Amino acid sequence: MLIKEDNELVTNVKPGTPMGELFRRFWLPVLLASELPVPDCEPVKVRILNEDLIAFRGTDGRAGLIDAFCPHRGAPLFFGRNEEDGLRCVYHGWKFDVDGNCVDLPSAPEGETYKQKIDIISYPCVEAGDLIWAYMGPKEKQPPFPEFEWLSLPKENRYVRKFKLECNYLQAMEGDYDPSHARFLHSKLEDASIPSPLDPNRPVGNPATFVPTDRDANSDPYPRIVGNRRVLARPMAELEDTDSGVIAIGAMQEEDGKWQANLNVTLMLPIFCTAGIAGPNTYSSNMRIPIDNESLMFFRLRWSYDAIPQKDIEEYSQKDWYYPQLIPGTVIPQDNVHNNYNVNRDKQRNENYTGIRTFPLQDIAMMENQWGPIADRTREHLTSWDYMIIHVRQRLLKAARALANGVEPPEPWHPEAYCYRREQAYGATREEAIANVKAKALTTRLGELAKATQAR
Amino acid sequence: MLSKTDNELLTRVGPGTPMGDLMREYWVPALPSAEFDAPDSPPKRMRLLGENLIMFRDSNGEMGCVAESCPHRGASLFFGRNEEAGLRCVYHGWKFDVSGACVDMPSEPAESNFKSKVRARAYPCRDVNHMVWVYMGPREVPPPFPAFDVNTLPPENVAPPAIMMEEANWFQNLEGDTDSNHLDYLHSRLDAFRWRLFDEKPQGGSRPGLFFTVWSDKMPRLDVRTTDYGVYYSARRKWDDEFSDRRPGDNTPYEWHRINQFIFPFHTMITGGNTVVLRSFVPLDDNWAMLITQRGSLTERMYDPSKAFPTPLESEVGFIDRTSDPRTYFMTKANRLNDYNRDYEVERTKMVSGVPAVGNLQDRAMTELMANEKGERIYDRSREHLGSLDIMCIAVRRQVLKAVKAYSEDRVLPANVDNVSLDQVRPATVVLPEGADWAAETEQFRSGTSGAPVAWEIKPLRYLTQAEPIEAVGGSGG
Numbered sequence: 001m002l003i004k005e006d007n008e009l010v011t012n013v014k015p016g017t018p019m020g021e022l023f024r025r026f027w028l029p030v031l032l033a034s035e036l037p038v039p040d041c042e043p044v045k046v047r048i049l050n051e052d053l054i055a056f057r058g059t060d061g062r063a064g065l066i067d068a069f070c071p072h073r074g075a076p077l078f079f080g081r082n083e084e085d086g087l088r089c090v091y092h093g094w095k096f097d098v099d100g101n102c103v104d105l106p107s108a109p110e111g112e113t114y115k116q117k118i119d120i121i122s123y124p125c126v127e128a129g130d131l132i133w134a135y136m137g138p139k140e141k142q143p144p145f146p147e148f149e150w151l152s153l154p155k156e157n158r159y160v161r162k163f164k165l166e167c168n169y170l171q172a173m174e175g176d177y178d179p180s181h182a183r184f185l186h187s188k189l190e191d192a193s194i195p196s197p198l199d200p201n202r203p204v205g206n207p208a209t210f211v212p213t214d215r216d217a218n219s220d221p222y223p224r225i226v227g228n229r230r231v232l233a234r235p236m237a238e239l240e241d242t243d244s245g246v247i248a249i250g251a252m253q254e255e256d257g258k259w260q261a262n263l264n265v266t267l268m269l270p271i272f273c274t275a276g277i278a279g280p281n282t283y284s285s286n287m288r289i290p291i292d293n294e295s296l297m298f299f300r301l302r303w304s305y306d307a308i309p310q311k312d313i314e315e316y317s318q319k320d321w322y323y324p325q326l327i328p329g330t331v332i333p334q335d336n337v338h339n340n341y342n343v344n345r346d347k348q349r350n351e352n353y354t355g356i357r358t359f360p361l362q363d364i365a366m367m368e369n370q371w372g373p374i375a376d377r378t379r380e381h382l383t384s385w386d387y388m389i390i391h392v393r394q395r396l397l398k399a400a401r402a403l404a405n406g407v408e409p410p411e412p413w414h415p416e417a418y419c420y421r422r423e424q425a426y427g428a429t430r431e432e433a434i435a436n437v438k439a440k441a442l443t444t445r446l447g448e449l450a451k452a453t454q455a456r
Numbered sequence: 457m458l459s460k461t462d463n464e465l466l467t468r469v470g471p472g473t474p475m476g477d478l479m480r481e482y483w484v485p486a487l488p489s490a491e492f493d494a495p496d497s498p499p500k501r502m503r504l505l506g507e508n509l510i511m512f513r514d515s516n517g518e519m520g521c522v523a524e525s526c527p528h529r530g531a532s533l534f535f536g537r538n539e540e541a542g543l544r545c546v547y548h549g550w551k552f553d554v555s556g557a558c559v560d561m562p563s564e565p566a567e568s569n570f571k572s573k574v575r576a577r578a579y580p581c582r583d584v585n586h587m588v589w590v591y592m593g594p595r596e597v598p599p600p601f602p603a604f605d606v607n608t609l610p611p612e613n614v615a616p617p618a619i620m621m622e623e624a625n626w627f628q629n630l631e632g633d634t635d636s637n638h639l640d641y642l643h644s645r646l647d648a649f650r651w652r653l654f655d656e657k658p659q660g661g662s663r664p665g666l667f668f669t670v671w672s673d674k675m676p677r678l679d680v681r682t683t684d685y686g687v688y689y690s691a692r693r694k695w696d697d698e699f700s701d702r703r704p705g706d707n708t709p710y711e712w713h714r715i716n717q718f719i720f721p722f723h724t725m726i727t728g729g730n731t732v733v734l735r736s737f738v739p740l741d742d743n744w745a746m747l748i749t750q751r752g753s754l755t756e757r758m759y760d761p762s763k764a765f766p767t768p769l770e771s772e773v774g775f776i777d778r779t780s781d782p783r784t785y786f787m788t789k790a791n792r793l794n795d796y797n798r799d800y801e802v803e804r805t806k807m808v809s810g811v812p813a814v815g816n817l818q819d820r821a822m823t824e825l826m827a828n829e830k831g832e833r834i835y836d837r838s839r840e841h842l843g844s845l846d847i848m849c850i851a852v853r854r855q856v857l858k859a860v861k862a863y864s865e866d867r868v869l870p871a872n873v874d875n876v877s878l879d880q881v882r883p884a885t886v887v888l889p890e891g892a893d894w895a896a897e898t899e900q901f902r903s904g905t906s907g908a909p910v911a912w913e914i915k916p917l918r919y920l921t922q923a924e925p926i927e928a929v930g931g932s933g934g
Contacts, residue, residue, distance in 0.1 A: 174529075180563040184549035229549055230562045340780050343535060345498040354535055354546045366547045370530030381527045381574045383564050385548075389529075 002377040002393065010397050011168045011374050013290045014050040018400040023049055023270050024137035025403070026412050027145055029287050029299050030125075031055055031132040032162055036063055040082050049136065050292045053123070054078055056098070059085045064098025065134045067121035071102075096120050130160050131299065143412035146244075148272075149419050149444055150285065150303035159308050159316050160301040161323050164331045167368045169271065169290040170393075171375045172298070175363050176275035176286055177248075177266045177392060179237075180385035183229055185362050187353045229353075234384060237264070239391050243410065244268040244417035246392055249437060251430045258426050261433035263441045265420045267392050269399065269411045274422060276322070281306060283421055294373040297331070305445060324360050333364065341365045419444055458837040462857055467625045467834050469739045470506030474864035475856075479505055479721045480593040481863070481873050483602055485736050485748050487511060487785075488617050489586045492519065496538050503782045505592060506741040509579070510534055515541045519581035520554030521590045527558075527574050534780065552576040585614040586759065587750060603876040604723075605732035605904050606750040612759045614752040618769045619786040620815045622737075624824040624833040626722060626745035627856075630737040632819040633724040634852045636676050636691030636714060637845040642818050644808045645670060657698070669914065670699050671712070680851045681895060684871040685878040686718040687855050688902065689848045690894045695887050700915060708889045710916055715884040715898055718852045720859060720870045727883035730912050731758075732904070743833050744783050747816050754910060773814045788817060796821045880904030884911040 002010070013020040028048070035044050036057040043056040045068065052068035054077045066087070070077055075091035082088075085103070088095040092107035094115075100122020105111030123134040124142065129151040135142050150158060165172055175181065237250035245268040251261040265274040276284035287299040300323060302308065302316065316322050324333035335341040341356045341364065348355025356362045371379060382390060399409045411417070423441040427433030458466065469476040486502055492513035499512035501524065508524040510533045520543065524532055531547040538544075542559050544551040550571075551560040556578025561571035580598050582589045584607050591598040601607065606614050622629045632638065640652060645668060647658035652674035673693035680689040695710035717725040722737045731751040739745045752758060769775075769786070776791075778784040790797035796811040798821075803810030811818045826835035842850065862868040872878040884901040888894055901911035913920060 171529075178548075181548050184563065185546050231565060234565055338779075340534070348537060349496075349539075353537065356535070362546075365535055366531040369525075369532045371525040375530050376525075379525070379527065380529050381570075383528070383561075383570060384568070385563055386529070 001380040001382060004378050006393075006397055007375075007377040009400055010393060011170055012293055013169070014293065018404040019396070020049055021137070022396075022400045022403050022409060023290070024135075025141060025143065025409050026137075026270055027126065027133045027135050027143070028271070028289055029131045030065060030134045030289065031063075032160065032299075033063075033127050033130050033132055036132065043078055043080055043082050043087060045078050047291045048134070048297075049290055051121075051136070053121075054080070054087065055125075055132065056080075056082045056087050058098045059083070062098050063125040063127055063132045064096075064100070065123045065125050065132075066096055066098075066100055070094055071118055071120050072107075094118070096122070098122075098125070129301075130155065130158055141408065144415045146268075146412075146418035147415045148285070149421065149446060150283070150301065152446055153303060153305070154307070156307040157305065158301060158303045159313060160299060161316070162297055162299045162331055163324060163326055163333055164291070164295060165288070165298055165364060165368060166295050166337055167370070167373045168293055168375065169288045169296045170396075171370050172288050172296055172367045173267070173271065173273055173286075174389050174392075175367050176273035177246075177388040178386070179235065179388065180231055180383075181366075183231070184353060185366065186359055187229055189351060189353065231385065235387055237262075239266065239388060241395065242417055242420065243414035244420065245272070245411065246388075246395060247420060247438075247441070248388065249434055251433050253430075254426075258428065259430045259433035261425050261427065261430075261437040263423045263425075263437045265422060265441075266388055267395075268418055268420065269409070270396070272418070276300070276302075282308070282312075320358050320361075322360070324358065324364070333361065335361050336364075337368045417442075457840050457842060458853065460836075460838050462853075463835075463837045465860055466837075466853065466857060467627050468742055469626065470742065474860045476505050478860050478863050478869075479739070481595075481599065481869055482593070482721050483582065483589045483591050483598065485617070485738055485750075486521070486581075486588050486590045488619070489583050489588055490616060492588070499534060499536055499538050499543060501534055501780045501782055503740040503744075504590065505739055507592070509590075510536070510543065511581075511588070511590075512536075512538045512543050514543075514554055515539065518554045519583050519588050520552075521579040521581050521588075522552060522556060523577035526550060527576055533576075550574075552578065554578065554581070585609065585611050585750070585752075586616045587748070599873050600876045602872075603879045603904075604734045604750075605754075605880070605882065606734045606752045608880075608904075609732070609752040609754070612757050613754070614750065615758040618749045618751075618815065620747045620769060620817075620820070621783065621785060621787040622745050622747055622816065622820055622824065623743070623783075623787075623792055624745065624820070624826065625742055625835065626737045626739040628823045628826050628833075628835040629745055629747060629816070629819070630718075630722060630724065631849050631852070632816070632823060633716065633726055633735060633737075634687075634689075634718055634848045635846070636678065636689075636716070636848070638819075638822075640674050640676070642809055642822065643813060646803075646806055646808055648672075649808050670696070672696050672698075676714075676845065678845060678847050679894070680848050682851060682855055683878075684875075685881070686720050686723075686870075686872075687848070687851045688715060688717045688881070688883075689851070690715045691848075692894070695914075695916070703919065706916075708916075710887050711890050711892075712914055713884070713886050713888060713894050713898070715886070715894070715902065717881055717883050717902075718855070719879060719881070720856070720872055725881065725883040727885045727912065730910050732882055732910060740782060746786065749815075769815050773812065773817065788815075790817060792820075792824050877905075882910065885914060886911050887914060887916045889916075 013023050030046055030048055039057055039059050039061045041057055043054050046053045046055045053065050054068050055065050057063050070089040072094055075089055077089055079090050080087040086095040086097045095104035097103050100120050102115040102118035105115035123136045126133045237248040240247050246266040248264045248266050251259055253259055267273055271288050273286040282302055282304045285301040288296045290296050327334050341361050344355045354362050356365050420441050423437050425436035425440045427436050465474055495513055495515050495517050497513055499510050502509045502511045509521050510524050511521045513519055526533055526545040528550055531545055533545055535546050536543040542551045542553045548563040553559050556576040558571040558574045564570050580591045582601055648670040650656045651658055651672050658670055671693055676691040676693045678691050690713045692711040692713045695712045714727050724735045725733055731753050734750045736748045737745050774789040776787045776789055796817055799810040809818050811821045828834045828836040859870045881902055882904055884898050886898055888897055900906040900908040
């Protein structure tokens with residue numbers, strides 16, 4: 001639960017607000033690189049953090065992100081001509097380059113000198129990992145680029161798509177570090193007898209993830225999840241603040257006396273989460289960038305140290321088990337809030353818990369309406385299993401309040417801490433296992449990978 | 457005309473508004489029982505008095521009505537699993553029974569007693585005579601259940617409710633029911649209208665039923681009586697010899713009285729036909745309301761379970777395909793967006809209005825286009841011009857405003873919240889000699905407890921209550 005003021009603080013990302021300014025201290029994904037396919041391609045409308053912008057690619061191939069409206073008299077630059085290293089407003093011919101300079105002002109005799117005084121909002125862009133990233137904060141505060149390991153991998157090691165959700169970014173994110181919902185929301189009825197991985201009486205083994213079993217993707221689009229629908233234990237994983245965000249580490253003793261530690265990345269500020277079912281060698285990154293306070297663009301990435309197999313690519317792009325199918329030509333899921341996600345009550349009665357087809361849609365059905373598109377956290381009743389949610393909120397609130405008081409956030413200045421990934425390690429003692437897993441989770445494997453590639 | 461302040465007071469019904477608070481002291485009819493046709497049938501969205509609700513019938517057949525958002529982290533209980541005597545949120549499995557008690561919280565360790573501290577906001581329901589009513593007020597023990605005829609008759613004597621969704625503030629819809637004079641125009645047959653306005657005598661005969669009745673008197677005289685439960689009034693018009701069966705030798709000048717009721721907080725009873733009736737203008741919020749019409753017969757069976765659903769109006773006007781949004785429930789295919797299927801040929805040859813004369817459709821064509829300056833479908837009564845035939849409207853507004861203020865300022869409720877015997881009233885149609893004391897003459901017919909039949913026939917009351925002379929029977933039998 002939050003008091004009203006804190007809930008408004010943490011959910012409002014408009015320019016000039018504490019949270020809005022905090023977001024504007026980070027590099028953020030704004031577009032798929034494929035949306036700007038070639039130099040001088042069509043400009044694209046983008047709305048990010050309540051700002052209307054236009055993205056385009058110059059003749060030299062660099063991406064630019066500028067105000068959607070011409071500073072002359074506010075005409076929409078979306079209709080601009082993208083040619084010869086700049087976007088030219090078609091109203092009176094004013095032209096802007098990707099860095100936001102007014103490079104031509106042909107509509108008046110004083111244009112040659114006047115153009116130097118024209119400012120248009122423009123944000124620096126970087127193209128990395130099949131995405132266009134932008135920094136929307138003050139120029140003098142621009143941080144180094146975060147060192148996500150997946151940015152340096154070959155293109156075939158990644159798969160990314162985007163879709164739009166109609167709710168505030170925070171409640172959408174909170175589903176990612178809500179460990180108790182999966183065995184309810186995502187469960188299948190027949191599996192209720194299988195012991196939960198969080199049941200203290202479960203057989204000893206790896207408790208890390210819920211694993212889909214026996215799925216025949218062709219005949220059965222309803223996912224199943226292992227676990228009974230009862231939580232008997234207190235949360236096991238402990239949270240730890242890092243230079244970039246929050247990690248969760250759980251440790252347990254194996255039958256042979258060795259300790260096993262598992263590390264999961266809860267959040268890297270401000271929006272980088274890692275939940276999602278992925279194979280043993282596959283990792284996920286969920287990036288939910290606010291469009292405004294009541295909607296967001298979800299960039300969902302799968303990455304691996306190996307090339308992603310063709311069958312997985314087909315699964316991601318053509319089936320809807322990992323990614324919702326979209327209305328063709330849009331970024332809106334076919335099953336959405338307007339059709340109640342096509343909930344099937346008969347399936348709910350007989351087959352799965354929700355009657356909603358796939359994992360992502362089940363989550364979306366919850367998050368898009370938690371007392372509306374902006375959850376009213378004054379009315380909540382949180383439990384011991386909501387500890388991650390509480391922790392992250394406090395971390396975000398603290399950073400936003402500090403920035404409002406003039407204290408810059410340290411996270412953007414620790415690009416190396418964005419290399420965290422999910423890991424597992426062993427040790428003779430609990431402490432040793434935990435130390436090992438922390439070190440391992442931060443160690444880049446790119447060198448290893450290069451060696452392996454050479455050896456091949 | 458009302459001040460802007462009074463208009464706001466009258467029309468706004470959300471949580472915490474004075475009118476909303478007053479309505480919450482009453483049982484509110486919500487949805488037909490047939491919407492929840494079996495135990496554990498799918499939960500449905502509902503919206504009442506500005507609150508988003510989920511209604512469901514549990515395994516025991518009990519009706520439940522809870523706030524849509526789960527108290528844990530606000531997920532929508534619409535997607536909940538309705539099973540084993542409760543509605544279970546699919547997000548983390550919290551389960552609530554119809555009383556709002558959290559009966560299972562499987563996401564918390566067994567030793568936790570957190571579930572005893574959490575409640576869903578739940579409203580008591582009553583499922584009576586094919587209609588589910590909800591009590592959304594503050595009392596621990598709800599007030600007694602309203603004793604309207606349609607609630608106290610045996611279920612088989614009450615028809616399933618006929619409901620129309622109306623895209624306008626509840627009160628402007630209701631005001632049509634307090635306005636007798638619009639019958640002379642909006643709902644009138646064209647020939648009767650021309651008779652009144654241009655003295656052209658109609659050729660065709662009259663037949664029973666309001667929309668088809670023919671009369672010449674264009675100016676009803678209104679007589680209004682305020683009561684503890686609301687207002688009732690008579691609108692009297694000349695009884696026309698031309699279209700009536702006057703007994704030979706009877707030269708008395710007669711008047712036709714239509715006697716209708718307004719009952720706190722949003723009910724009316726409008727005379728017409730040999731049935732008892734309750735019309736309830738139930739707000740979904742400030743901009744949307746239902747008109748729920750329930751009819752019962754004192755003598756005849758009116759309920760046929762094989763026709764219980766859809767509601768009776770559906771076969772007459774057709775409803776749009778619904779979604780889970782309650783504003784799409786009972787929304788007629790003829791509506792504001794297609795000008796209510798206005799038929800110009802009908803308008804030229806048969807009726808004053810070419811909007812089909814079904815349910816309240818013609819009324820909606822009038823009231824759904826009334827809006828305030830913000831574009832909300834809330835009529836701005838600070839700009840109107842009332843005439844002498846609007847005295848019933850004025851009386852009802854005064855009574856309602858008085859009741860709202862008495863409650864918000866002094867916490868005094870209208871008498872019929874707790875004394876539900878006041879609900880045992882009826883409307884009446886009677887034909888009385890000119891100058892008769894209509895209130896005294898109809899006292900037994902306006903009472904639901906006198907044992908009197910429904911007064912509904914447009915012929916002199918004395919013809920109905922006095923034995924018919926033998927020769928006259930022979931005469932009228934021809």
